[in-house]
Amino acid sequence: MIWAIYFAIASLLAIGIYGVITKKNLMKIFISISIMETGVNLMLIAIGYIPGGTAPIENGDFTTYVDPLPQALVLTAIVIGVSVLALALVMVINYYEKNKTLEYRRLMKW
Amino acid sequence: MVIHPVLLIAIPLLFAFLMPLLKRAKAVTIIILLFNTLLAILMFHNVYNNGPLYEIIAFSPPIGIYLYVDNIAALLAVMINLLAFINFLSVEKVEIKFAMLYLLAVASSTGIVITGDIFNMFVFFEIAAVSSYALVAWKRDKEALEGAIKYMVLGSIASVLMLVGIAFLYSEFRSLNIYDIMNRMDEGSVLILLSFAFLLTGIGVEAEIFPLNGWVPDAYQGAAGSIASLLSFGPSKAGIYAIARLLMIFSWQQSYDLALSVGIMTLLIGELAAFRQENVKRMLAYSSIGQMGLILISLSMLDSTDYAIIAFFFLLVSHAASKGALFLLSERKGFGSNASKYAGIVSVMSLIGMPPMAGFWGKWYIIMGAMQMEAWWIIAAIVFSSVVEAAYFARYLSTTMQEEEHASIIAAYPPAIMATLTLLLGILPFIYKIATIGGVING
Amino acid sequence: MRRMAGIVLAALLFACIMYAFTFVKTYDYNSSDYYYTDPIEGGKVNETVTGHYIENTKNETGAINAVTAIVVEYRGFDTLGEVTVLFTASTGVSMLLYSLHQRRKRREANLILKEGSKIVLPFILLTGAYIFIHGHLTPGGGFPGGSVIASGFLLMMVAYPKYFLKESRVSITESVAGMIFVLIGMLGLVFASYFLENFLSLGDVGRLFSAGIIPIIYIAIGFKVGAELSGIMNNLKGVEE
Numbered sequence: 001m002i003w004a005i006y007f008a009i010a011s012l013l014a015i016g017i018y019g020v021i022t023k024k025n026l027m028k029i030f031i032s033i034s035i036m037e038t039g040v041n042l043m044l045i046a047i048g049y050i051p052g053g054t055a056p057i058e059n060g061d062f063t064t065y066v067d068p069l070p071q072a073l074v075l076t077a078i079v080i081g082v083s084v085l086a087l088a089l090v091m092v093i094n095y096y097e098k099n100k101t102l103e104y105r106r107l108m109k110w
Numbered sequence: 111m112v113i114h115p116v117l118l119i120a121i122p123l124l125f126a127f128l129m130p131l132l133k134r135a136k137a138v139t140i141i142i143l144l145f146n147t148l149l150a151i152l153m154f155h156n157v158y159n160n161g162p163l164y165e166i167i168a169f170s171p172p173i174g175i176y177l178y179v180d181n182i183a184a185l186l187a188v189m190i191n192l193l194a195f196i197n198f199l200s201v202e203k204v205e206i207k208f209a210m211l212y213l214l215a216v217a218s219s220t221g222i223v224i225t226g227d228i229f230n231m232f233v234f235f236e237i238a239a240v241s242s243y244a245l246v247a248w249k250r251d252k253e254a255l256e257g258a259i260k261y262m263v264l265g266s267i268a269s270v271l272m273l274v275g276i277a278f279l280y281s282e283f284r285s286l287n288i289y290d291i292m293n294r295m296d297e298g299s300v301l302i303l304l305s306f307a308f309l310l311t312g313i314g315v316e317a318e319i320f321p322l323n324g325w326v327p328d329a330y331q332g333a334a335g336s337i338a339s340l341l342s343f344g345p346s347k348a349g350i351y352a353i354a355r356l357l358m359i360f361s362w363q364q365s366y367d368l369a370l371s372v373g374i375m376t377l378l379i380g381e382l383a384a385f386r387q388e389n390v391k392r393m394l395a396y397s398s399i400g401q402m403g404l405i406l407i408s409l410s411m412l413d414s415t416d417y418a419i420i421a422f423f424f425l426l427v428s429h430a431a432s433k434g435a436l437f438l439l440s441e442r443k444g445f446g447s448n449a450s451k452y453a454g455i456v457s458v459m460s461l462i463g464m465p466p467m468a469g470f471w472g473k474w475y476i477i478m479g480a481m482q483m484e485a486w487w488i489i490a491a492i493v494f495s496s497v498v499e500a501a502y503f504a505r506y507l508s509t510t511m512q513e514e515e516h517a518s519i520i521a522a523y524p525p526a527i528m529a530t531l532t533l534l535l536g537i538l539p540f541i542y543k544i545a546t547i548g549g550v551i552n553g
Numbered sequence: 554m555r556r557m558a559g560i561v562l563a564a565l566l567f568a569c570i571m572y573a574f575t576f577v578k579t580y581d582y583n584s585s586d587y588y589y590t591d592p593i594e595g596g597k598v599n600e601t602v603t604g605h606y607i608e609n610t611k612n613e614t615g616a617i618n619a620v621t622a623i624v625v626e627y628r629g630f631d632t633l634g635e636v637t638v639l640f641t642a643s644t645g646v647s648m649l650l651y652s653l654h655q656r657r658k659r660r661e662a663n664l665i666l667k668e669g670s671k672i673v674l675p676f677i678l679l680t681g682a683y684i685f686i687h688g689h690l691t692p693g694g695g696f697p698g699g700s701v702i703a704s705g706f707l708l709m710m711v712a713y714p715k716y717f718l719k720e721s722r723v724s725i726t727e728s729v730a731g732m733i734f735v736l737i738g739m740l741g742l743v744f745a746s747y748f749l750e751n752f753l754s755l756g757d758v759g760r761l762f763s764a765g766i767i768p769i770i771y772i773a774i775g776f777k778v779g780a781e782l783s784g785i786m787n788n789l790k791g792v793e794e
Contacts, residue, residue: 047580050580055692057691065607067580076631079638086643087649090649
């Protein structure tokens, strides 16, 4: 079961990196980055999973909890992802105003 | 006297939050940066006399987070804040939002240097990165936007890769504290080596090392001079110091070898690419890449020779100060006034590695280290890159010396002060040595 | 060429990650393999980090929700950084959109959306406030609560083309909430011994007024996140005529 999730994580990251490299449209590039971020968030959660554990809210009925630390980290990672995405969208708007296109060809140029 | 390193981060954050209410952006920023510099100097004094300084935040580590300030971290904190202060003086028209982003970038670079927790380091990296994206785009023209977008795409990939590395490291040790992990690390399993590779690639984007450093020339070309200067002494230097801390955790031969090969590649590619450039800022940016490669080489020798840490320190500080000065000068066509001429020549000499500048001592000690290790090909690479460097910097000086400059006199002083720092640092080791022999300063 | 590079790199990343996952062990937070060492003193301690959180959350922080306790108390410094990232992004957004003035005309929304959103708005704001006030007792907290509040304003912006938030009010809320967070941290330095350490009484665990500084910080975060996200959307919508 956990291997299905591991497979999903690796696929999300691979799809994301493929999108960033092959796409020229800026919106698609940033969507690919969001996909990668989803993958890594899922990965943190999967690493914190303990078989049979419940959510770490202590009501007294349960004895096994999942690891709460990765969940706190994911909360941070999600907010950071959102912030970067917001700034990225604004840059894309500005880029469109200047160039009247969303094509971005300089990414792979070194 | 009790020094709280956390204030180095908390006070700039507080005033960055309050900036929209305070309005007087320039005065407030200058006061905060000056205060921070003084605090950092006090902190260095304290660390120098009493050994490493801890600052627990909320709970004792590894349950909570703590800041760990050793000698080099304290010196870097002084360097970042001092250079940020000098650099800010050169900005003529300060908008509120510019000042906010500037303070945040400086505070987060300091945070990366002094934190002792790997996820906390990631968070500071993100603050530094997001504020740098916005600052690079500050001019809002085509070049600035293109540079900022490229930086942003690579930076976002970097943050994902860093998180992957952190997640694997966490899965092995179930702790995020750097020193806790270091104490428990016994042998290098494949998982840990992979997590080191992910972390190195992720941090490498900020530290301008191979392979994800394609953003460097574009972003530096698009950014204003003072911001390019900030990027070269702030986030990138903090990034390379973060790699130094990582190498303390992952201290086996494989990771040092990885760092060495990446460093040599970065050095050669950066210097050769710089040689081909026409645009001044692009040339300086590629030269920065080369210098970062050199610094990484010095780090990769940490385990084998004692010279490495001295070389690391000299290379880092001299590159920060002299590149900062050159980026500030690059705003203008040439060096008209004597102050700018002095700044340009001293900085270039330090970067090439001529005595008695700080850069000379950096290259000297790294070559001494390589000789001790009998790694002749490292010496060959360094000498070759120095020759290339000398060639393109000679061309740079010969064109800029003739042009007249069209800038106010006040703007010429910050680069001159930065250049004086490299000069002083190059001479000071003798003073230290003399003082030690005379028994005045111990340590 | 580009497609080939993409496929190769994606396959490489996929393979690396899957290979690394084969070494990931199932975690047991009572196992002695994961006992941590004290980075300051150096000795081995007979508990794991996770075990410490699960055992001691209630009596050390007064919160029932261990994730909240970690986010606000144990690793509160990360959260300060996280709030700062969002703040930085919103500053960058308003700075970059400052120069763009002309906007497309938007069509009026229909009657149901217009009237409905007016009725729903107070309830959305109330739900958001409920979520961040109860952060130490239930799942949720400042970030989800703030996002819910921002979604209320987003609804208003969708329904009314001429609806704009006052830029100055948004930025004052942001500033004051951020200031409260940092000042509470500094008060910890003054009244207790560490930055961000709890200096209030923990109260009756499980009640609304408990857990010391956690609810205060979460309320500040809720306001800050709500203001920042609505500010970002406000800026993305355009500049008021």
